Amino acid sequence: MPALNKTDEVDLLLRVLECSTQSDGWTPILALVDLKLGCTSFICEIEKNGNPTQKFGGDRSYAHLNEMLQTAKPDGGQDALRFLMTNAALYYPYCKTTLNKGEFNGNKPSLERARSRDGTPNSRPEEPEVPGLISPLKRTDHSTILFGCLFNTYTTETIDVELASETFRTLTKVLAPGLEAFFQLERERAENQIQRILLSCSSCPSVLMTGDRTVLGQTSTGLNSLLSTGGAILRGEKVDFKNKQLEACLQDALDAVYAPNTSVHTKNGTANASTQDQRNNSVCIEDPEGNLRRLIFGRVPSPVSQSGINQEPWVLIRIAETSKLPEDIEAILQDRFDLSQSEAHLARHLTMTGSMNDTVEKLGITRNTAKTHLRRIFEKTGVHTQLQLAGLIHRLSGLF
Structure with missing residues (x-):
């Protein structure tokens, strides 16, 4: 031969x-x-x-x-x-x-x-x-x-x-x-891509992972911030989500399946409840201390191999702390969803505090009054939970 x-x-x-x-x-x-x-x-x-x-x-x-x-x-x-x-x-x-x-x-x-x-x-x-x-x-x-x-x-x-x-x-x-x-x-290409992605989101704690949940990199406090939400734990080099909402957001990002904006009824007809970037999806959860945290999931480009083949998808998770919402959001809520001034006021403060008890105390109203306002807010906005309401208000505020 x-x-x-x-x-x-x-x-x-x-x-x-x-x-x-x-x-x-x-x-x-x-x-x-x-x-x-x-x-x-x-x-x-x-x-x-x-x-x-x-x-x-x-x-x-x-x-x-x-x-x-x-x-x-x-x-x-x-x-x-x-x-x-x-x-x-x-x-x-x-x-x-x-x-x-x-x-x-x-x-x-x-x-x-x-x-x-x-x-x-x-x-x-x-x-x-x-x-x-x-x-x-x-x-x-x-x-x-x-x-x-x-x-x-x-x-x-x-x-x-x-x-x-x-x-x-x-x-x-x-x-x-x-x-x-x-x-x-x-x-080397993967490492360079990881560094570019993390540098682009240095304004908030972030974690970059593969589709199988292996952590590729993080900002200085990224992983600690993710774990402190109580919705995830670390097993070796992989993140295990205990919260079903977080798991669903991750899967949506991996599958590149994004739900269309939700239509809700307002006094001026129909409006979109979400103005978020269709490449990202997010969820608000309450951490063990009772603080509201926003987790934004987005699929990001992974390096193309030398063989010209796209690698497995990567997902970037950004963890945003609750921040003070502008008072203008109350006017937007009244205009878009026909909320009363009191209802809009409650919705804004409840989103900022993440706690009904703190909101009642801050506004000086009874808990029954707050519950009545919240029920009407849910009916008018089309959301069903406090977390969904917080997500809606933050999106309208342009925070994510």
């Missing part, structure tokens, strides 16, 4: 250094391997859950991986793909036969034809099996990178096993620095 001479190795190394950090750069790298060896090569990234990513050729590479492993069913019960992802030695050339026999201890690949369970050659006529080699090149907490070659112009009887194994080992050594450069650049 063809082998890589020194000139071929240099050509391939130059191609790796030139293309590995470019968008779609791995396509010409693998094309050169295929040309030099007359094979079909692939690189495939497999996530921890067994799903392929869209890097390095995506579904096409995954199809070649399946072709490589379709007859590999080890007797020991361990799935061949799972073994390659978790226990297989990096850079070692595994073949179908070693995987079939469960020879996971570094035995030399034989590339021989698969045999039946009793150890005798299969007597049933079948198509010649295409030999191939596969090896894990990189393993992280989140995924494993597998590199493989299918030697399409050979059969298990005609291929030179020693030469194929030696050539494959050379390939893995040549590809390794390019793969490191690829992921190093991705890490």
